Amino acid sequence: MTAVALTQRTARFRPARALRLEIKHNPGVWVLPLLAAVFYFNAFRTAAGYPPTWTLRAAVITGPNLIFFTVIAAGISAWVATREGRRKTGDLLATTARAAWPRQLTVLAATVFWMVLAYLAGVAVIYGMTAFQATWGGPPWWPVAAGAVGVAAACAVGFTCGTLLPGRFTAPVVAVAVFAAWFIGVNAANSVWDVPNASSARGSPALLVATNGGRPQDVAVGVFYHAAPDVSIAQVMFMGGVLLVMVALPALLPAARVGGARRSSFAARRRWLTVVAAVGIAAGVAASATAFSLAGTARLSAVTGWGIPALHDAADDQPIPYTPDCAGGAFAVCAHPAFAPYLGAISAALQPAVAEVVGLPGVPARAEMTTGDTLPAVAGTTSVYQYSPKLEGVGGESFWVTPAMARAAAWEQGTQQDFITWFVSGPSAQEAPGPTPAQEAVAIALLAKLGAPVPPGYPQFSQPASQSGSSGMSSGSATQPTATAAQITAAATSFQSLSSAARHSWLAANIVGLRSGAVTLAMIP
Amino acid sequence: MTAVRTPPVPPAAPAVPAPPSQRLAAGARLTSLNLRSRRVPTALLALFLCAGALRAVQHWHLMNGGVLAQQGPMVIEAGAAAMVAMTTHSPFGEAERATGRWLPYLRLASALALTGIAIGALQLGVTGTSLPGGVLLLARNVIGVTGIGLLAALFTGGLLAWIGPIGYLGLAEYALNEAWRNPWTWPARPPADRGAWICAAIVFAAGLTAVTLRGPRTSLSD
Numbered sequence: 158m159t160a161v162a163l164t165q166r167t168a169r170f171r172p173a174r175a176l177r178l179e180i181k182h183n184p185g186v187w188v189l190p191l192l193a194a195v196f197y198f199n200a201f202r203t204a205a206g207y208p209p210t211w212t213l214r215a216a217v218i219t220g221p222n223l224i225f226f227t228v229i230a231a232g233i234s235a236w237v238a239t240r241e242g243r244r245k246t247g248d249l250l251a252t253t254a255r256a257a258w259p260r261q262l263t264v265l266a267a268t269v270f271w272m273v274l275a276y277l278a279g280v281a282v283i284y285g286m287t288a289f290q291a292t293w294g295g296p297p298w299w300p301v302a303a304g305a306v307g308v309a310a311a312c313a314v315g316f317t318c319g320t321l322l323p324g325r326f327t328a329p330v331v332a333v334a335v336f337a338a339w340f341i342g343v344n345a346a347n348s349v350w351d352v353p354n355a356s357s358a359r360g361s362p363a364l365l366v367a368t369n370g371g372r373p374q375d376v377a378v379g380v381f382y383h384a385a386p387d388v389s390i391a392q393v394m395f396m397g398g399v400l401l402v403m404v405a406l407p408a409l410l411p412a413a414r415v416g417g418a419r420r421s422s423f424a425a426r427r428r429w430l431t432v433v434a435a436v437g438i439a440a441g442v443a444a445s446a447t448a449f450s451l452a453g454t455a456r457l458s459a460v461t462g463w464g465i466p467a468l469h470d471a472a473d474d475q476p477i478p479y480t481p482d483c484a485g486g487a488f489a490v491c492a493h494p495a496f497a498p499y500l501g502a503i504s505a506a507l508q509p510a511v512a513e514v515v516g517l518p519g520v521p522a523r524a525e526m527t528t529g530d531t532l533p534a535v536a537g538t539t540s541v542y543q544y545s546p547k548l549e550g551v552g553g554e555s556f557w558v559t560p561a562m563a564r565a566a567a568w569e570q571g572t573q574q575d576f577i578t579w580f581v582s583g584p585s586a587q588e589a590p591g592p593t594p595a596q597e598a599v600a601i602a603l604l605a606k607l608g609a610p611v612p613p614g615y616p617q618f619s620q621p622a623s624q625s626g627s628s629g630m631s632s633g634s635a636t637q638p639t640a641t642a643a644q645i646t647a648a649a650t651s652f653q654s655l656s657s658a659a660r661h662s663w664l665a666a667n668i669v670g671l672r673s674g675a676v677t678l679a680m681i682p
Numbered sequence: 683m684t685a686v687r688t689p690p691v692p693p694a695a696p697a698v699p700a701p702p703s704q705r706l707a708a709g710a711r712l713t714s715l716n717l718r719s720r721r722v723p724t725a726l727l728a729l730f731l732c733a734g735a736l737r738a739v740q741h742w743h744l745m746n747g748g749v750l751a752q753q754g755p756m757v758i759e760a761g762a763a764a765m766v767a768m769t770t771h772s773p774f775g776e777a778e779r780a781t782g783r784w785l786p787y788l789r790l791a792s793a794l795a796l797t798g799i800a801i802g803a804l805q806l807g808v809t810g811t812s813l814p815g816g817v818l819l820l821a822r823n824v825i826g827v828t829g830i831g832l833l834a835a836l837f838t839g840g841l842l843a844w845i846g847p848i849g850y851l852g853l854a855e856y857a858l859n860e861a862w863r864n865p866w867t868w869p870a871r872p873p874a875d876r877g878a879w880i881c882a883a884i885v886f887a888a889g890l891t892a893v894t895l896r897g898p899r900t901s902l903s904d
Binding site for chain 2: 195202225236324329332336337341347
């Protein structure tokens, strides 16, 4: 090989080789154990505690997981950016043939590589776990894109800050500033979500940030209807814009040329680089500003969540067809296939409860899972017991628990409390005062036969003073006098002491009157 | 080669101790140089900036409501603790270690003083506002997280010591969200909780002792 050939070969710019070298020596790899620990304690444990539905689990990766990854990514990028100043190689590098910006860009790209790789590894763990547990649906990819772009943008923010202000304290200040900015955004996002109903919710740029903990409002989000990806698209636009601005900014600013290179940067001489950087900044600002304003136009739908009209696909508003999974024999219990892991627990809870009232007027033939806030049809008017994963009944059980926790006695008893209360209460279960004292007494007696305690949702029993059974006045209803918890308990005990046949025959004769509120506490045998 | 007669070496003059005023001035200069080499003046500025940020957060209710009211100030407290830990870095490295016999004392005094100043500055920043947990929680958080930063400096060096406090912050935020009761996650415990105070004090004492005796890790690449 001749000297000329060697010179020609080495003069060629080889960004792939430079990037490979930077990736090999980047300190980002040393923070991977820390990221793994933070991921385990924040994202993994949170996701593992959620029901195994894809959209819920995906909410974790843009919630706390993204916050901690961006904080550490910004800090470590700022640290990396100060490398040339720290090692006092500014003068040495100023004499090289390459402009400072491409060199710095290679360092940034290597840091982004490690941070995004770590983030995607975390996503892979959560999605892998969900793939084993979920029984319906598939992974949403827009949140993954939003997270990856967010981590890259945080790297770029940290890197630009470190390049412009190469000091000892730059890295922690940037990390803490990113953390604080996230929390200020979370505070604003919490206030956006804190609305009584969907109609009163108004869009806000705060939607670009997850709420505290990142937990969605609806446990069935993305199950009956598609979860609209509009907000995730806006997040990608916003963070992509920030990324573009931060990458292009150092190419424009003379101060960004580190150390001794300030007087002789190629960046200043290369007009095309300046033009490209200016265009990049303009495009980035436009993308971020557009996303910011689009988020302000968002509207909350009760079924699909937040939607941005300009980005919304009307197909997302249509319900997703599904075939329910059912269990049980004579009394079939059906659930959405996404909640199939809970089916065993629901069926195990409802079968004995239905057996307790079988043969009475209005006993349902099956149980079905419904969607949204729609109240179930009143007992006696339907042959289907409808239950919603979104609504929390008097039993207090919730679908926010994992399938393993749903198999616990307390959860099954909550399901029984909901069913028995629905069965004996009629319309009053859905009205303001709640069940009448007579209905409560009968329900308590039936639940006692099942081994379930008094439902925590009964007002007389939920007051602290009523624990002794001496006080806790019933709020009463239009047709019934008030009663204390003690009186209700006494009536329930009396009714429970009847033989099964006597209890059954009394219920057969009076269940319609009991549901309508015509039966009072004194009429219970 | 010719023999050269070397003149006899005169006996060394007996060492005359410097007068106390000169020794005091030398000590003050040594301390001043030490603090400046550790960027302590910049750290003080950063601490007061943290205090200002905490004041702004409390005044404008930028992070309030539920757990966030406690999580938000903790981020700034951890930032202040990270600043203290980062002042342990010396630009002179091994050469200074080999010659400076007063270094351990300077490291101890510097870390203690800066921790105290951090607590004082942050408390000054929130005077007149309702900081959740009050000064007790603030002091415990700063003390404990500074200890983590000092311990981190042993492994990462002073310049990367902020990694420790930020990493612990990740754990503590989760502990606050989940209402953990473990005293090692002291930010989630009540202000007067004895176990949390003991844990925070142990971590601080361990970090302080280690940094005093051993100093932060030094690396040629720093």
